[in-house]
Amino acid sequence: MTGRSTEIRRRTVDSGGLRLAVYEQGDPTHPTVLLVHGYPDDHSVWDDVAHDLAADHHVVRYDTRGSGASGVPARREDYRLELLGQDLFAVADAVSPDRPVHVVAHDWGSVQSWEAITTPGSYRRFASYTSMSGPCLDHMGHWMRHRLRRPTPRHVSQLLRQGLHSWYIGLFHLPVLAPAAWKLGLARLWPKVLSDLEAVRPRPGHPQPTLAKDAVRGIELYRANMRPSIAKPRERHTEVPVQLITLQRDRYVSEFLSEGLERWVPRLTRRTLNATHWSALLEKGPVIAGLVREFAARDHGSPRQEPSEGGELVVVTGGGSGIGRATALAFADQGARVVVCDRDLPAAQRTAELCALSGAKSGAYQVDVSDGAAVHAFAKQVAADFGVPDVVVNNAGVGHSGTFLETTEEEWRRVLDVNLWGVIHGCRAFGQLMVDHGQGGQIVNLASAAAYLPSKVLAAYATSKSAVFMLSDCLRAELAPHRIGVSTICPGIVNTNITRTTTFSGLGEDEQAARQAKVSKMYARRGFPPEKVAAEIVRAVRTGKAVVPVTVEAKAAKLLGRISPGLLRAAARINAG
Amino acid sequence: MAQQQLPRFPFDDKDLAKFREVQQLAYHCAEQVAAWIEPGVTERRATAKLRRSLVQAGVQDFFHVPFAWFGDRTAFRHFHTPLQFFAGSRVLKEGMPYVLDCAPVVDGYTADIGYGGKVGENPVWDLLAQDLRVYRELILREVKARRTLAEVYAAVDAQIAEHGYDNRHQVYPGRVIGHQVTRTTARGPAGVNLFGFGVRTLQTLGRELVKERLEGRSPLWAGGKASRHAPTPGLWAVEPHIGFRTVGIKFEELLVVTEEDVYWLDDDLPHVRRWALQEGTV
Ligand SMILES: NC(=O)c1ccc[n+]([C@@H]2O[C@H](COP(=O)([O-])OP(=O)(O)OC[C@H]3O[C@@H](n4cnc5c(N)ncnc54)[C@H](O)[C@@H]3O)[C@@H](O)[C@H]2O)c1
Numbered sequence: 001m002t003g004r005s006t007e008i009r010r011r012t013v014d015s016g017g018l019r020l021a022v023y024e025q026g027d028p029t030h031p032t033v034l035l036v037h038g039y040p041d042d043h044s045v046w047d048d049v050a051h052d053l054a055a056d057h058h059v060v061r062y063d064t065r066g067s068g069a070s071g072v073p074a075r076r077e078d079y080r081l082e083l084l085g086q087d088l089f090a091v092a093d094a095v096s097p098d099r100p101v102h103v104v105a106h107d108w109g110s111v112q113s114w115e116a117i118t119t120p121g122s123y124r125r126f127a128s129y130t131s132m133s134g135p136c137l138d139h140m141g142h143w144m145r146h147r148l149r150r151p152t153p154r155h156v157s158q159l160l161r162q163g164l165h166s167w168y169i170g171l172f173h174l175p176v177l178a179p180a181a182w183k184l185g186l187a188r189l190w191p192k193v194l195s196d197l198e199a200v201r202p203r204p205g206h207p208q209p210t211l212a213k214d215a216v217r218g219i220e221l222y223r224a225n226m227r228p229s230i231a232k233p234r235e236r237h238t239e240v241p242v243q244l245i246t247l248q249r250d251r252y253v254s255e256f257l258s259e260g261l262e263r264w265v266p267r268l269t270r271r272t273l274n275a276t277h278w279s280a281l282l283e284k285g286p287v288i289a290g291l292v293r294e295f296a297a298r299d300h301g302s303p304r305q306e307p308s309e310g311g312e313l314v315v316v317t318g319g320g321s322g323i324g325r326a327t328a329l330a331f332a333d334q335g336a337r338v339v340v341c342d343r344d345l346p347a348a349q350r351t352a353e354l355c356a357l358s359g360a361k362s363g364a365y366q367v368d369v370s371d372g373a374a375v376h377a378f379a380k381q382v383a384a385d386f387g388v389p390d391v392v393v394n395n396a397g398v399g400h401s402g403t404f405l406e407t408t409e410e411e412w413r414r415v416l417d418v419n420l421w422g423v424i425h426g427c428r429a430f431g432q433l434m435v436d437h438g439q440g441g442q443i444v445n446l447a448s449a450a451a452y453l454p455s456k457v458l459a460a461y462a463t464s465k466s467a468v469f470m471l472s473d474c475l476r477a478e479l480a481p482h483r484i485g486v487s488t489i490c491p492g493i494v495n496t497n498i499t500r501t502t503t504f505s506g507l508g509e510d511e512q513a514a515r516q517a518k519v520s521k522m523y524a525r526r527g528f529p530p531e532k533v534a535a536e537i538v539r540a541v542r543t544g545k546a547v548v549p550v551t552v553e554a555k556a557a558k559l560l561g562r563i564s565p566g567l568l569r570a571a572a573r574i575n576a577g
Numbered sequence: 578m579a580q581q582q583l584p585r586f587p588f589d590d591k592d593l594a595k596f597r598e599v600q601q602l603a604y605h606c607a608e609q610v611a612a613w614i615e616p617g618v619t620e621r622r623a624t625a626k627l628r629r630s631l632v633q634a635g636v637q638d639f640f641h642v643p644f645a646w647f648g649d650r651t652a653f654r655h656f657h658t659p660l661q662f663f664a665g666s667r668v669l670k671e672g673m674p675y676v677l678d679c680a681p682v683v684d685g686y687t688a689d690i691g692y693g694g695k696v697g698e699n700p701v702w703d704l705l706a707q708d709l710r711v712y713r714e715l716i717l718r719e720v721k722a723r724r725t726l727a728e729v730y731a732a733v734d735a736q737i738a739e740h741g742y743d744n745r746h747q748v749y750p751g752r753v754i755g756h757q758v759t760r761t762t763a764r765g766p767a768g769v770n771l772f773g774f775g776v777r778t779l780q781t782l783g784r785e786l787v788k789e790r791l792e793g794r795s796p797l798w799a800g801g802k803a804s805r806h807a808p809t810p811g812l813w814a815v816e817p818h819i820g821f822r823t824v825g826i827k828f829e830e831l832l833v834v835t836e837e838d839v840y841w842l843d844d845d846l847p848h849v850r851r852w853a854l855q856e857g858t859v
Contacts, residue, residue, distance in 0.1 A: 329741075350741060357700055
């Protein structure tokens with residue numbers, strides 16, 4: 001085994017102000033596997049599994065909040081599932097920003113991973129999930145309700161048996177007793193509990209030295225979450241492929257608890273292992289590693305083949321040309337269904353036709369994005385014809401060159417109507433649909449390097465784009481709780497049709513044409529193809545990246561704006577139209 | 578631009594009939610190869626077969642050596658040097674597009690043709706093949722309106738952008754979409770070629786290039802300054818070559834430009850017949 005796979009690298013990841021202790025092994029270019037431990041363990045419970053997987057995976061573990069070397073939340077509310085789920089996202093974001101990770105979890109780690117995995121849009125971050133001995137509490141709530149409502153003998157027996165398995169949960173709700181038990185000796189007795197009841201041979205380094213403290217703090221997990229989730233279960237679905245490993249001799253979680261899980265998890269694979277709750281990890285680590293390896297490889301490269309019915313749905317405005325068309329095609333290539341709209345219907349139809357070449361279902365509509373009513377009607381139509389989109393790309397835009405004073409009121413209005421209002425209408429109409437739908441998603445707005453690069457000859461255009469930049473920042477904050485991301489794309493000079501339709505203030509028709517030809521030539525010479533912008537847009541959607549400058553000039557301007565904004569202001573005087 | 582007196586159309590009906598005959602022969606041989614071609618064949622074998630059938634049909638010299646491009650080479654992907662135009666060891670596979678390109682000379686009458694095909698299913702190719710028709714009609718219309726070669730080139734480019742394809746003829750040396758064809762009358766050795774072009778071709782082309790340049794015209798049809806003139810009366814081999822990702826297609830045939838009229842030398846060609854068939858008019 002190489003040094004890379006045995007060496008453990010430590011780092012901390014901040015999750016909402018709390019420090020999480022993270023442990024990495026293996027080559028980071030390999031697929032990432034994220035291991036989440038349960039109660040009352042810490043990351044070391046995974047030692048065997050991690051060691052095995054590190055040979056061909058980037059293995060990441062962390063101590064969950066309140067345990068091991070991670071920060072300790074001050075209040076019980078801070079152990080809520082929602083925050084535990086966010087920890088998972090935070091670690092995944094930090095260790096694998098560009099690629100979704102494979103999650104493997106045990107016991108309470110599994111309970112909290114379910115929270116993350118059933119978050120709308122989680123397929124962007126998680127490629128697969130292997131769950132052991134820890135149900136989704138909401139699923140469990142529904143499971144109990146269903147059986148209470150229909151108390152057939154079988155159902156009653158199941159309820160009673162799971163109740164017996166969960167005796168300790170009741171104990172954990174007792175105020176003084178539970179912590180006292182851990183403090184007064186259970187921690188010391190733990191190896192014996194494991195060996196006598198769990199068939200786990202004692203071994204050096206286990207359990208972790210922090211066991212007593214971890215166990216006492218971890219009680220909060222039960223107290224903060226059991227009652228609300230069971231009493232008022234939420235509907236939690238997921239598109240992520242899940243492998244459920246049932247441990248046959250598990251004393252805490254009964255096998256039939258997962259009955260009907262397919263209702264929430266359409267892509268479910270069931271596995272059974274002859275092991276106890278803890279022997280699965282501490283005695284049969286390589287077996288678990290093998291199951292994970294096989295499952296992770298199976299889903300590799302196609303984390304989102306068939307997420308919702310018929311594939312991810314992507315809407316692109318201004319999809320008849322340039323960046324919009326290239327973006328539509330790029331998503332179609334990935335198996336998405338693509339709907340494009342454009343002022344120019346034949347152009348949009350042509351894009352749909354090209355998308356269909358990749359086998360994608362696609363549609364084309366004629367819409368002027370500056371017309372609010374039309375955009376709202378379009379959104380409604382799309383919802384009726386295709387469903388609520390997962391991704392909306394507000395791309396339609398027009399170019400205009402003119403100094404502030406040269407630009408007529410009518411020109412100002414036209415530029416703002418399309419470039420700013422078009423995006424506002426798109427975000428309002430589709431944003432509302434997506435929020436109501438509750439499945440998360442991504443909104444992508446096409447700004448421009450001009451959003452932060454002032455130029456005296458692009459007064460109206462740059463203004464419209466910087467407004468798009470800011471509205472995206474505001475909207476991102478608003479939509480974050482709905483798991484809808486917002487990406488702002490800022491291209492520099494891209495070779496598209498835009499230069500052939502760009503208008504110039506104060507020029508006659510002939511001069512307009514000559515200027516358009518001249519600028520088109522310049523853009524063609526720069527030679528940056530719209531396909532590259534499209535690839536960046538797809539990447540932004542996959543990773544949820546907030547601001548994406550594309551082309552070197554756009555990146556340089558962004559950097560320069562930070563280092564020396566004065567220089568940019570001075571450069572704005574150059575006549576670069 | 579100073580508009581010089583244009584040369585007169587240099588061919589009579591007998592000449593045109595001869596040109597048509599050679600072009601028919603060239604397409605006929607390409608169709609023979611197309612009927613024979615199958616997965617497993619290499620580009621080199623395909624060009625050898627094409628050359629053989631042309632020579633058997635009485636061809637004495639080549640304006641340029643025969644070419645065959647398979648797979649993404651039909652769209653000239655990853656072409657960096659002109660040497661890559663030459664047929665190589667690429668093997669044809671099921672679903673692949675291919676292009677055959679040859680330029681036989683008989684009695685000094687030259688044809689220069691391009692034939693696109695596919696083996697098996699390829700929906701991208703189907704769409705490209707169908708859309709190629711738009712370019713044949715567009716070029717005729719624009720030249721009839723006596724637009725400059727550069728303007729026609731730009732109109733083709735705009736159509737390519739509208740279709741969402743990309744311009745692949747810009748990969749040809751000089752980025753040309755076409756070139757003038759004259760009767761080769763040179764005395765160099767027939768059948769000998771230099772850089773893929775017949776020696777007689779180079780002699781004739783060189784002479785034409787010099788003569789036309791002196792007149793401010795170009796026998797090569799591209800998008801640049803040298804093409805800012807209406808097509809000179811005569812014969813032009815026009816070869817729009819379009820691509821979508823890894824699939825490329827072209828046709829190449831002779832356009833007749835006289836003082837009064839412009840027309841494609843022959844409409845009885847495989848691609849034209851295919852469009853007619855699709856329309857159900859045949
Ligand atoms: N090309 C560049 O250099 C560049 C640089 C930075 C930002 N952008 C931005 O990228 C976006 C796409 O531009 P492109 O370069 O692909 O341009 P493009 O002109 O090639 O394509 C824009 C498409 O939007 C459509 N459109 C324009 N106004 C519309 C309206 N009111 N309603 C519906 N559709 C409309 C057009 O018909 C066209 O099909 C624009 O927002 C543009 O500002 C482009």
